[in-house]
Amino acid sequence: MTRRPGAEARPVERRVVLWGAAGALLGAAGCTGGSSRPTRQGTGSGIPPASASRTGSPGPAALPRTTPWRPTSAEIDPEVKTRAVQLVEAIGAWPAGKGGTAAARTRVAALRLPTGLVDQAGPLLPSADAAALQVVDAQYGGILTDSSSVLVVCRQWTLHGDRVVAGGTTVDVRLVRTGSGWTVTALHPARPGAAVASPPAAVRRVLMNSRIVLPPAAEADLLSGRVHHSVLNAMLRLAGGYRMDVSVVRSGHPLNVFGTDRPSDHPRGRAFDVWRIDGRAVVDPATPRALIERFMRDAAAAGSYNVGGPVQLSGGATAGQFFSDNTHHDHVHIGFLG
Secondary structure, eight states: OOOOOOOOOOSOOOOOGGGGGGHHHHHOOOOTTTSSOOOOOTSSSSOOOOOOOOOTTSSOOOOOOOOOOOOOOOOOOOOHHHHHHHHHHHOOOOTTTSSSSHHHHHHHHHHHSSSSGGGGGGSSSOOOOOEEEEEEEEEEEESSSSSSEEEEEEEEEEEETTTTEEEEEEEEEEEEEEEEEEEEEEEEEOOOOOOOOOOOOOHHHHHTTEEEEOOOHHHHEEEEEEOHHHHHHHHHHHHHOOEEEEESSTTTTTBBBBSSSSSTTTTTTTTEEEEETTEETOOOSSSSHHHHHHHHHHHHTTSSEEESSSSSSOOSSTTTOOOOGGGGGGEEEEOOOO
16 A cells, blocks of 8 residues: 456466467456466465366366465464455365355355355356465555454466366455454455556566566556556566565555545556565565665665655655555555656
């Protein structure tokens, strides 16, 4: 925040980028939308090994093995993230024979959460025989004393007969604190929009850069053509010195700075968030503060007017160029005026 469907199934690991098919693959930006860039597994991206159907391959298709996401003790409020992630995992993953709205309602009821939330799941609950879901990251979209936004970034694999289709989304989960703890009040899944027929050159460079890891919704944001060139240029510049795991670009983020009526730069395509730098999570106390500070200053040097993170930096080209608060305890926000 500023100061904050499936077409042809393809192997989960790919090395060919099908630019001409981008519109068909990512137009809905849903969890069954196939990705348009190689999925880089085994690089610390939080994505488990997977097997998927391949033409001529023997044996049945299988969904990947996934692991439940858990917060660390370093979180501002581990419970709020846990509650948000539990709901997304319950709705977005199911074994064979347990798909559909009714079964999802049963899983949500088991969490003692309102079953009506299933009606807001959108692309998180596609039609499929079975599904596996891996939460990549859960970051604050905003956290106040009694209310919060948690952005749950996920990859999802859906089984359709003998095909496995890879996709994913980001869900803005809204919560309020009650006498018995945090409860979910609303879901806002990312809806990046249709992909443009011919992505700009800068978009192609970002998508092919192995040092920039984008989750499905953020990738679809770039392919939609609605991300400002300042964001693309900054990503490429920062990738010259760092490996970056991006959490959110445009969709899946609150429209306003949480708790205010001020528009966020994210929905306007003028910001991106980074949750991991050189394989080290921003929220992890073992991550060197010097690394985060250097990254934040380099983000400012790349043209950002609004750099937020877990460290309050001094200086800056303009007053307030750097900021820190609880919301940005777990990521670095990089925003642009245009």
